[in-house]
Structure formats: C-alpha cells, structure tokens
Amino acid sequence: xxxxxxxxxxxxxxxxxxxxxxxxxxxxxxxxxxxxxxxxxxxxxxxxxxxxxxxxxxxxxxxxxxxxxxxxxxxxxxxxxxxxxxxxxxxxxxxxxxxxxxxxxxxxxxxxxxxxxxxxxxxxxxxxxxxxxxxxxxxxxxxxxxxxxxxxxxxxxxxxxxxxxxxxxxxxxxxxxxxxxxxxxxxxxxxxxxxxxxxxxxxxxxxxxxxxxxxxxxxxxxxxxxxxxxxxxxxxxxxxxxxxxxxxxxxxxxxxxxxxxxxxxxxxxxxxxxxxxxxxxxxxxxxxxxxxxxxxxxxxxxxxxxxxxxxxxxxxxxxxxxxxxxxxxxxxxxxxxxxxxxxxxxxxxxxxxxxxxxxxxxxxxxxxxxxxxxxxxxxxxxxxxxxxxxxxxxxxxxxxxxxxxxxxxxxxxxxxxxxxxxxxxxxxxxxxxxxxxxxxxxxxxxxxxx
Amino acid sequence: xxxxxxxxxxxxxxxxxxxxxxxxxxxxxxxxxxxxxxxxxxxxxxxxxxxxxxxxxxxxxxxxxxxxxxxxxxxxxxxxxxxxxxxxxxxxxxxxxxxxxxxxxxxxxxxxxxxxxxxxxxxxxxxxxxxxxxxxxxxxxxxxxxxxxxxxxxxxxxxxxxxxxxxxxxxxxxxxxxxxxxxxxxxxxxxxxxxxxxxxxxxxxxxxxxxxxxxxxxxxxxxxxxxxxxxxxxxxxxxxxxxxxxxxxxxxxxxxxxxxxxxxxxxxxxxxxxxxxxxxxxxxxxxxxxxxxxxxxxxxxxxxxxxxxxxxx
Numbered sequence: 001x002x003x004x005x006x007x008x009x010x011x012x013x014x015x016x017x018x019x020x021x022x023x024x025x026x027x028x029x030x031x032x033x034x035x036x037x038x039x040x041x042x043x044x045x046x047x048x049x050x051x052x053x054x055x056x057x058x059x060x061x062x063x064x065x066x067x068x069x070x071x072x073x074x075x076x077x078x079x080x081x082x083x084x085x086x087x088x089x090x091x092x093x094x095x096x097x098x099x100x101x102x103x104x105x106x107x108x109x110x111x112x113x114x115x116x117x118x119x120x121x122x123x124x125x126x127x128x129x130x131x132x133x134x135x136x137x138x139x140x141x142x143x144x145x146x147x148x149x150x151x152x153x154x155x156x157x158x159x160x161x162x163x164x165x166x167x168x169x170x171x172x173x174x175x176x177x178x179x180x181x182x183x184x185x186x187x188x189x190x191x192x193x194x195x196x197x198x199x200x201x202x203x204x205x206x207x208x209x210x211x212x213x214x215x216x217x218x219x220x221x222x223x224x225x226x227x228x229x230x231x232x233x234x235x236x237x238x239x240x241x242x243x244x245x246x247x248x249x250x251x252x253x254x255x256x257x258x259x260x261x262x263x264x265x266x267x268x269x270x271x272x273x274x275x276x277x278x279x280x281x282x283x284x285x286x287x288x289x290x291x292x293x294x295x296x297x298x299x300x301x302x303x304x305x306x307x308x309x310x311x312x313x314x315x316x317x318x319x320x321x322x323x324x325x326x327x328x329x330x331x332x333x334x335x336x337x338x339x340x341x342x343x344x345x346x347x348x349x350x351x352x353x354x355x356x357x358x359x360x361x362x363x364x365x366x367x368x369x370x371x372x373x374x375x376x377x378x379x380x381x382x383x384x385x386x387x388x389x390x391x392x393x394x395x396x397x398x399x400x401x402x403x404x405x406x407x408x409x410x411x412x413x414x415x416x417x418x419x420x421x422x423x424x425x426x427x428x429x430x431x432x433x434x435x436x437x438x439x440x441x442x443x444x445x446x447x448x449x450x
Numbered sequence: 451x452x453x454x455x456x457x458x459x460x461x462x463x464x465x466x467x468x469x470x471x472x473x474x475x476x477x478x479x480x481x482x483x484x485x486x487x488x489x490x491x492x493x494x495x496x497x498x499x500x501x502x503x504x505x506x507x508x509x510x511x512x513x514x515x516x517x518x519x520x521x522x523x524x525x526x527x528x529x530x531x532x533x534x535x536x537x538x539x540x541x542x543x544x545x546x547x548x549x550x551x552x553x554x555x556x557x558x559x560x561x562x563x564x565x566x567x568x569x570x571x572x573x574x575x576x577x578x579x580x581x582x583x584x585x586x587x588x589x590x591x592x593x594x595x596x597x598x599x600x601x602x603x604x605x606x607x608x609x610x611x612x613x614x615x616x617x618x619x620x621x622x623x624x625x626x627x628x629x630x631x632x633x634x635x636x637x638x639x640x641x642x643x644x645x646x647x648x649x650x651x652x653x654x655x656x657x658x659x660x661x662x663x664x665x666x667x668x669x670x671x672x673x674x675x676x677x678x679x680x681x682x683x684x685x686x687x688x689x690x691x692x693x694x695x696x697x698x699x700x701x702x703x704x705x706x707x708x709x710x711x712x713x714x715x716x717x718x719x720x721x722x723x724x725x726x727x728x729x730x731x732x733x734x735x736x737x738x739x740x741x742x743x744x745x746x747x748x749x750x751x752x753x754x755x756x757x758x759x760x761x762x763x
Contacts, residue, residue: 083648228544228759250546251457261541265478266470277466278546282456309477326545 016129023132024048030136031113031143042066045106046188051143052109059188061102068095100125107131115144175203176225176237176333176364183217183224183231183393193392194220195231197439200383200398204238204332207352207359207378208366209401211413212385213421217393218368221385222335225366226253237333251279254326258337258368260318262325264311271310272296272324279329296324300354316347320354327358334358336367345374352378372413376401382413386420386431396420396434408434460551467547467555475559487523487567488574494519495578503583503669506676506718513665514641516571517658520600521635523567524607525628528560532615532755533624540758549755553612557748560608568601583669587730595668595733602740603661607635609747610657616754619761657743663725664736672722675714679721 024038024047031051038044042065049058075088107124111117114135123131135141183195195217202208212218223229227246235242242249262271272293280289297303300320305313310321319339326334336355340348352367352375359365359380366383369375382404384397397407397416408416420434421427458466475481494515501508532539543549572593575582586592614631618624637643639658640650653659687698704713726732 087648248454250544251455255544257537257541259537261538263470263474263478263535263538266473267477270470270473274466274470275545277458278463278542279457282458282462 016127019129020132023129023134023136026136027051027110027132041069045103048110049106052106052113054106054109055187057102057105057109061099061106064095064099064102068092068099071095113143114141116141174238175201175206176235177201178225178233178235180221180224180231180233180235183220183229183233193390195224195393198385198393198395199442200395202364202366202381204364205359205362206364206380207356208364208381208383209372209376209379209413210366210368210383210385211372211417212393212396213387213417213425213427215391216385216387216420218385219337220393221383222255222337222366222368226250226255226333226335228255251329252332254329254331254334256323256326256334256336256339258341260315260322262310262318262321265309267307267309268297268302268313268321269293269306271321272328275325276328279326292328296327299357300324300327301350315342316351319343319351323351323354332363334363334365336365338368338370340369340371340375349375376413382416384408384416384420384434386435387422388432388435394431394435395438396431397438407438457546460548460554463548463551464554464558467552468558471555471559480563483523483527483563484566484570486526487519488570490519490522491571491574492578495575495580500579500581503581504674505714506671506674506721507678509666509669509671509674510641510662513662513669514639514658516575516600516665517603517639517641517661518636519571520568520603520661521607521632521657523571524564524604524609525611525632527563527567527608528556528612529615529624529628530621531556531560532612532751533618534621536619536758536761539755540761543758549758550752553616553748553752553755556612556751557609560612561605564601564604564608567604568597571600572597585670587668587728587733592668596665598737599661599664599668599733602737602744603657603664606657606661606740606743606747609744609751613747613750613754616751657740660736660739660743664733664740666723666726667728667732667736670728671726672718672728674718675711676717676721677714679717680710680714 021038021044024044025035026038028038028044028047028051029035031048033047033051037047042062045065046055046058046062049055049061052058071088071092075085075092078084078088104121104125107121108118110124111120120131178198178200180195180198182193182197184191184193186192198221210218210221220229224231224233225235225242227235227242227249230243233243237249237252240249242253266274273289276284276289276292280292284292297306300323302317302320302324305317310318313321319342323336323339334355339351339355343351348371355365355367356378372379379401382397382399382401383395384404385393386396388394397404399407401413404413404416405411408419410416410419418426419428420431421429422431423429498512498515499508502512503509539547539549539552542552582596583592586595588595589598610631611628614627615624618627635656635658638645638649638653638656639662640653640656641658641662645653683697684701687695687701689695689697704710
C-alpha cells in the first residue's frame, strides 16, 4: 500500500509538472515569447517574469531553483545515512522556500499583466497547473498590459539603431566633446541598450540644462560623460580623452549626486578639509588647503558656521557643502544631479545663480533638474534626452533654451519634457518624432556645412 | 596627453580617514561601545563568579563567557561601520578614495577600540576579584598573555564583522545577519555543547573555538581539580541499598581522611582535554589562527568593498 502511495505521489507530481509546463508554454506564446522555455526548469519562471515586467524576481527564482535541483541530484548519489544528507536537506528547504517567495512575486506580476487579481498567485503557488492551463488555453485570459512591458523590452534588448545616427561633431580642443555610440548593460542574460548615438559639443563657460523624463538615461549619460560608467564612446574635455586618462581626469571633473552624501556628524570645516586633502594634488600644504576651503566657502556663501556639524545645517546649506566638496579641486567640468531637490524656489534660484557664476569662470556646468522653468533664463544650452519606443535613451535636442522651445513648439521646459515623455507616464509620447526630427536636422546642418 | 599630477596616495589617505574616524568617535557617539563593554564585562564577571581559574568547570564556563564578551564587543564595534555610510563611500570612491586606505583606516581605528575594550575587560575582572594564575606561557606575565589573547579574540570578531559590513548593503541586513553569526560562534565553539562528526569539524571555523582553547590553555585547565564528579556523588549520599548506604560511607571516609582535595585533583586528571595542554605551542597556534582570521577578513573586506561601484543608484 505504501509502495502504491509512493508511486501515485510520484506520478501525480510528474503529471502536475508536465501540465504546468504545457500551460506556461501557451502563456509564453501569448506574451510573444518562445513557448519551449516552459519546459526548462528554472527558466520558465524567468521567462514568465520577463513577460510580467518582474525580471529581477525571475532571476532570483532561477538563482534558487537551479541549485535546488542540483542539490537534489547530488543527494541521489550520497548514501541515505550519510550526515551530508542533513545539510543537503537543509539547503534544499532553504532554497525551496526562497524560490517559492520569488515565484509568488512573479505570478503576482503575471496576474497584473493578465489584468487579474493578485490572489491568483496563491493558486499558482498551490496548484500551478490549474492557472497555467487556464491562462494558457482559455481565450478569456489574455495579457492586457503586455504592450507596455514585453514588446518594448524585446525591442530594447535586440533592436539595432532604428534611427539614423546624428553625425559626429568635429573634435575640438576646447570644451566638452561627447560622442557616445552606445551604452549597454547586461541584464542577466540580455544586453540592454541604455543610450545610443549621442553626439554634441559644449563650449567652455556654459551652464547646461539636462532634461528628460524618468528613465530617459540622464544619470547614465552623466556617468558616461565623467567616465564613471564607461560607454562605447569618446569623451574629450578640452582635448583630453576622459576615458584614456580617467585616473587623472576624475580630479578635473566634479560630480555632485542628488542626495547629500555627507557624514552628518562631522563638522563642515573638516568635511571640506578632508575633501581638499583627497582631491588637491599631493604636496599641497595645510595653509593652502585652509585658503582653498575658505575660498570655496566664500564663493558658496557659507562664511559662518564652519565649525558646526553638517547635521545641524539646513537643506540648502548641505547642498552647498556637497557642491563645495567637488568645487574644492576647481574642476573644469562640473556635473550636478538635481541640485535643487528639496530646496524652495528662492534658495534654488540662488544656487543656480552661483552655478552660473562658476560657469562664467570658463567651466562647463551640467545640471539635471526637474523644475527647470524657475531658472531657465540662466542656462546657455539645453540637452533633451528621451526614451524611444525601444526604451533606449537618445538625444532629442541640443541647443539654446529658445531654440528648444521653438523646436518642440512648447512654451516652457516642463512642457518640453511632457511632450517627449511616454503616455503611460502622463506625457504625450512623441519621443520618436523628435528624436528623428533632431537627427535629420543635425544631418542637414552637417551636410550644409560640408 | 594630460600632464600627470600626483595626488595623495594610499598611505596619506589612510591617515585622512583615520582622522575622520577618530572625529566620528566623539561626534557620532561611537565612544558608547566602551561603557557598553564595561557593562557587559561587569555582568559576565558577576555571573561567572570566582570559580574561574580554580576548577575545570569554573574555568571552562568562565573562559567561554569571556570569549562571548570579546566576540560580542568585536561584532558590535564594526557591524554597521561600513554599511551605514555605503553611499558616501561610493561617492568618495569615485572622487579618488582608495578602498584599501579606507579599510586600513578602519582596521587601525577598530584596533584601538579593541585594545581599549580589552583593558576595560581586564580591569573589570580585577575589580570583580578574579583570582588570576601567576604563571605564563609566552611573555612571562600571565596578564600580558591573557590580554593579548582577549585582544586577538575581540579583534578577530571585529574584522569578521567588518567584512560582513562590507558585504551587506544596509544596516537592517547587517543587524539581521549578525545574530546568526553570533549564534554560530557560540554553538560551534565546542566548549559548552558537545559536538561530534561533521558538526565538530565546523568548530574549526569559529573564533570562539580557538579563543576558548587559548584561554583554557593559559588557565592550565588540565591541571585543575574537577568538582562535578564529587558534587554529583555527594547528591546521592542518602541512597540506600538493602539498608546499607555505600555512597555515604565512601564520601564520609574521604572527608574524614581529608582527602577531598586529592580526590578532586585526581578526578581532574581523568577529565583532561588534549586541546588544552599547557604548552606554548598551543597558544602560538591559537594566536596564529586568530591572526589568519584577522588577515583573511580584512582582505575580504577590501575585495568586497571594491564592488561598491556596482551598487544600484
């Protein structure tokens, strides 16, 4: 009897696994993926996760499922009374539990893709073959949110440049020359394009606004420009290749992150002194360091409260300290990621006026901001980045703020962002139109110059 | 080609960060680990009593408690020190900070903290009236041998915890993982819980096992009397078999002949542990292993933190 029960259990499990695989095969086909992945343990949930827009959860489910099967296979070759069996059982249980959690997350995402309630994920966890077969074979269950997720993901991962690349600008010895062919990243098993064909030259002494919706690649672009995350690109700062001379150039490029990444329990003076010791050339003596710190503090309007703790300073003052840490090395290129976040209008305006003063000393200052109109008059140039239909960040415009308003036919910079933002982000979804228009305009301009 | 400018290298940066950490000691309330160490040492010495260094049982439980104090101190010193400022480290790394300088600065700073905690622990043990042996195996002074051992245990735990702090992304994860590390150290010390088979082999991976071996050897565990046997037998004095009380006769005879100390001493000889043989080699071996833990953990910290640039924005 016990033998029969054991055989029945094995038969049931095999049948359940096979039925689930069949159901997932059809679900994947409905999601425009290859159905045979449904037959491959581990990868079938990864593929479902891709369709559900929950790729990271799918990766985790895969990462725990594969070792679990491996350990189970190993246990078959070890005697049952071997103490190692206990360790293997523990590891299998741990992997199995974690895998189940991630599978629930994947199926919850899949439920959203199919427009169903997340409660379905309970059924997926308990008797997966039932929802798999139902969603796979019933016409009632169709992926309703797929257009926003899977198709575009597919394009983003595989599509070559769909638009003609803007022509390269002539390399210049002055200013910042950006020539990014592409910036890609491996996302588990796929190469994803983050940026493509971004070519522009920024003259020295410019305050530049970098505009774009969320996910358009603004931070990726600035990281590629300053060499922190290298792209397939050539970046020249006053004639020097940033990538080839990164170890030297990183001291000539200042990057101020969005958050105030400062040790709150250190004094303002010590924070800037330490930044100076790190970023100024070796051999700079203490009086020179002191003078440089004083100079930077004066230029940022932080004349008092040097001995106070950073934690006691206001948001605006912390932002200035953060800027001061980079400004201390007198960088030629200065990049700021949302320096006005958390600041009120007056303080933000004052801050941008300071940045304009810095730019006027012959430096290039690039800033990202989501509230550009209150300071739009201060900028010399605007870069507009947009995510195309393949979810790749591309250059939609580079020129003066007035040219930008004319190009997009919009009265404000915020409206410019709205018009290139995707519809599901509340925008007008016209990114492809402007990317193509700008690329054509650049080519015509280059052809005219020739 | 740009003109090469020399910036402060690893050596100078180490001292810039050491200065920063010493300031944090004052401003960021890191000094609190010192009174905390005193409180824990006080509680443990109160609980251990005066049997440590006198009997095998007292020495084993006392040394185990001291090892626990050291591991606890070490773990708490550095468990949050790196992960709490991970985004700041990332920013500074991209501005030219060397990860090795940052970690070496932490190692020097934590070394100072561990030394201070060791001194506090020894002072508290003295105040509690602990009766230290007067013979030494290595330096000629028991207190010096004992202090070095306590320091190495604390510092090894500290460096292991620093590596964990470099591995995890935030303080919540660090504080979730730390109890598991602590329990692993205590359960697999091999001191209080008898382990055999694969579990016994795991003890080699713990600081607690080598720390306990070190302290028990220094205390000359194997030459101490054993009291458990006598106490157990004494409990059964009233046992009567056919109107005859054999255990009472035995214990009374030992007491009347004044041979109790000899019995306890002889019992101890049957309860020796070869791992605690009173030899300098045992101590050198334990210190070497603790040093290996320190070096490996520090190297792991540097390697793990090199991946900081891959942290998500």
